[in-house]
Amino acid sequence: MRTEESKRRLTEYFKKNFKKGYTEESLKWALVNQGYSRTIIDNALEMAHKELADEAPVLKEKPTISYEVLDENDKPVEVKKPWWKFW
Numbered sequence: 001m002r003t004e005e006s007k008r009r010l011t012e013y014f015k016k017n018f019k020k021g022y023t024e025e026s027l028k029w030a031l032v033n034q035g036y037s038r039t040i041i042d043n044a045l046e047m048a049h050k051e052l053a054d055e056a057p058v059l060k061e062k063p064t065i066s067y068e069v070l071d072e073n074d075k076p077v078e079v080k081k082p083w084w085k086f087w
Contacts, residue, residue, distance in 0.1 A: 003040060010044035015052060
């Protein structure tokens with residue numbers, strides 16, 4: 001029971017600090033230095049990733065990617081297709 005409670009608290013710790021912008025490695029090493037076992041850290045990290053993935057919104061339409069080629073003066077350049085790609 002105690003390990004499940006610890007894992008739940010560590011999962012919340014990871015989720016909260018990911019939202020603040022901390023990296024996974026920095027959080028893991030901070031917990032190792034505080035005396036937590038690596039297995040419980042890895043389990044909590046895996047659970048945090050799963051929960052964050054479940055919270056992420058589902059994209060209903062594909063994003064369109066557009067780009068523009070600029071010259072050295074930041075003016076648009078027309079890109080011509082090679083002759084073998086006309087068909």
